[in-house]
Amino acid sequence: MSNTVVIPPSMLPEDGRFGSGPSKIRPDQVHALEAGATTILGTSHRQTPVKQLVGSIREGLASFFAVPDGYEVVLGNGGATAFWDIACASLITRQAAFGVYGSFSAKAAASTKSAPFLEDPVVYEAEPGSCRLPEPTEYVDAYCWAHNETSTGVAAPVRRIEGSREQGALTIVDGTSAAGALRVDIAQTDAYYFSPQKAFGSDGGLWLAILSPDAVARAYGIEKSTGLEGARRWIPPFLSLKSAIENSRKDQTLNTPAIATLVMLEEQVRWLNNNGGMAWATARCDKSASLLYRWAERSEYARPFVDDPACRSHAVVTIDIDDSINAKQITAALRENGIVDTSGYRKLGRNQLRIGVFPSVEPADVIALTECIDYVVERL
Numbered sequence: 001m002s003n004t005v006v007i008p009p010s011m012l013p014e015d016g017r018f019g020s021g022p023s024k025i026r027p028d029q030v031h032a033l034e035a036g037a038t039t040i041l042g043t044s045h046r047q048t049p050v051k052q053l054v055g056s057i058r059e060g061l062a063s064f065f066a067v068p069d070g071y072e073v074v075l076g077n078g079g080a081t082a083f084w085d086i087a088c089a090s091l092i093t094r095q096a097a098f099g100v101y102g103s104f105s106a107k108a109a110a111s112t113k114s115a116p117f118l119e120d121p122v123v124y125e126a127e128p129g130s131c132r133l134p135e136p137t138e139y140v141d142a143y144c145w146a147h148n149e150t151s152t153g154v155a156a157p158v159r160r161i162e163g164s165r166e167q168g169a170l171t172i173v174d175g176t177s178a179a180g181a182l183r184v185d186i187a188q189t190d191a192y193y194f195s196p197q198k199a200f201g202s203d204g205g206l207w208l209a210i211l212s213p214d215a216v217a218r219a220y221g222i223e224k225s226t227g228l229e230g231a232r233r234w235i236p237p238f239l240s241l242k243s244a245i246e247n248s249r250k251d252q253t254l255n256t257p258a259i260a261t262l263v264m265l266e267e268q269v270r271w272l273n274n275n276g277g278m279a280w281a282t283a284r285c286d287k288s289a290s291l292l293y294r295w296a297e298r299s300e301y302a303r304p305f306v307d308d309p310a311c312r313s314h315a316v317v318t319i320d321i322d323d324s325i326n327a328k329q330i331t332a333a334l335r336e337n338g339i340v341d342t343s344g345y346r347k348l349g350r351n352q353l354r355i356g357v358f359p360s361v362e363p364a365d366v367i368a369l370t371e372c373i374d375y376v377v378e379r380l
Contacts, residue, residue, distance in 0.1 A: 005379045007337040007372050013365035016334075019341030020150055020316045020356040021177060022197045022204065025264060029201060032267040033260055041259055051251040053262050058251065060269035061208065064180070064277050068187045070213040075206060076244040077255045080176040080195040083207045084111040087172055088118060089233070090219045090241035091191060092142045095119040096172075097134035097161075099145030101126040102152040103347050108144060108174060117233055128348060129306050131156040136163045142170045147192075148178035151345040153318030153354065154311050159188050170215055179208075180272065181285045181315035181358050190215040199281070199315065199358040200272075202265040205258055216245060272359060281359040282314070288357035288366045289314035295370040301325055301377060305352060318344065319353045325377060327351045333376045339369060 017024040033041070040049050058073040067073065076082070087096075088111055098109040098121050112121045122140060126132035131154045134143045143161045148154070155178065160171050170190040178184065179192070180199025186192055193209035196202035211219075219241035222233060237243055237254060247254050272281050293312060296302040296319045305318040321327040330353065331343045344352030353373075357366060 004336055005333045005376050007375055011368060011372055011375060012337060013339065013368035013372070014362065015365055016337075016339035017341060018339070018355045018357075018361065018365075018369060020198070020354055023199070023201060023356050023358050024360045025201050026268070026271070026360050028271065029264040029267045032263050036259075036263050040263065043259070045252060045256055045259065050259060050262070053259075053266055054248075054251040054253075057208075057262065057266050057269055058248065060266070060273055061210070064269060064273055064281075065184070065186050065192075065210060066278070067210055068212075071186060072211050072216060072245065072248070073208065074211055074241075074245050074248040075208045076247075076253055077205065077257060078207060078238070079204050080174060080193060080207050081107075082239075083174075083193045083209065084108045086207075086239050086241050086244075087142070087144070087191070088112050088115040089235045089239040090222055091170060091172060091215060092118055093218070093222060095121065095140045096142040096144050097122040097124065097137040097140045099124050099126075099131065099133045099156065101131045101154055101156070102128050102146070102149035103345065104150055104174065104176070105146040108146070112144075128152045129154065130308065131311050133157065134161060136161055138167075140167075140169055142172055144172045144174075146174040146176070146178075147184065148175070148182060148313050148315050150177040150198075150316055151348055152305070153313045153316045154306055155182055155313040155315070156311070158184050158192075170212075170218060172215075177313075177315050177356075180278075180281055182313075183278065183282050186210055190218075196261065196265045196268075198356070199285075199360075200265055201268045201358065201360045203258060203261045206253075206261050206265070211241075211245070219245060268360075284359050284363065285314045285357055288361055288363045289317050291363060291366045292317045292319065292355060292357065292370065299374075302353075302373075305350065315356070315358060317355045317357055319355070321351045321353065323351055325351075325380065327353055329380055330373060330376055333380070334372065337372070339372060342369075
């Protein structure tokens with residue numbers, strides 16, 4: 001192609017994967033798969049080797065998140081999207097309040113709105129690029145929001161809403177693109193849930209949740225209770241949090257999991273903990289994100305999309321590009337040179353780059369990325 005921009009090989013990052021999910025998988029995780037090729041892969045998930053693998057993941061996550069006494073690490077099939085429906089079926093009794101500030105926080109609220117046995121959620125909405133937590137709301141029994149809005153690169157605080165405990169409301173936080181990359185005090189939540197294809201560098205199709213005793217009690221109570229008309233809420237086994245809890249206590253899942261996902265996840269959790277756990281992982285993400293934000297602030301054609309520095313994600317960085325330059329041309333040129341998954345979120349519709357800086361991404365590669373973007377823009 002005559003219009004192709006060829007970046008000198010010496011400028012390229014060692015690894016050109018900057019996806020916001022699925023994200024970079026480290027070679028050691030693939031080596032773990034190779035090591036298990038004739039031992040654990042293709043074997044029963046009800047047998048000891050796989051149960052030990054699940055047990056190691058649960059113990060490793062409990063250590064990484066410094067899980068408070070009484071909290072449990074629970075897992076199940078279907079990814080974080082499935083957990084939205086699980087929350088509707090097994091955690092929200094009557095009505096929830098949501099903070100909505102992007103595509104994924106909006107989808108979680110929409111799941112609740114579609115549940116015929118729940119009242120419509122109370123939604124506190126902010127424009128993309130900013131965030132808004134739900135406010136104290138009378139009669140609601142759950143407060144829900146996303147720690148990191150993957151679509152916009154906004155990070156929200158994780159803290160209990162004032163008065164929530166007194167009214168018996170759970171705090172349910174989507175940590176999908178935050179867990180492992182952003183600091184969190186699990187004691188400020190009752191259900192902190194995520195899937196492993198972001199900071200934990202594995203594949204999707206699995207959800208993990210750290211549950212408080214109150215959340216566990218709510219899940220058991222809803223399955224036993226009856227509604228206003230005397231009918232028990234129908235909870236499909238796949239959406240039963242009680243079932244997931246009981247299976248997790250046995251170090252297994254209700255349905256057959258993807259064993260390869262578990263292998264890669266276990267290797268990543270061990271790697272993170274061996275390097276210093278949450279403190280190390282989040283400091284690494286801080287460094288990579290700061291490199292990108294500082295570069296954008298100095299640039300003549302780029303700027304951070306999120307105006308408030310306190311709301312800028314250190315997991316998924318969004319950078320607006322001047323309208324005189326087509327961001328799609330930048331991402332296409334980068335891809336032709338082996339630098340992939342830097343496109344903005346399609347539904348947001350901005351002239352934008354979106355760059356995942358999860359712990360597996362080397363800060364040195366982030367520096368190389370900024371230099372490659374400048375090189376491409378000079379030649380477009």
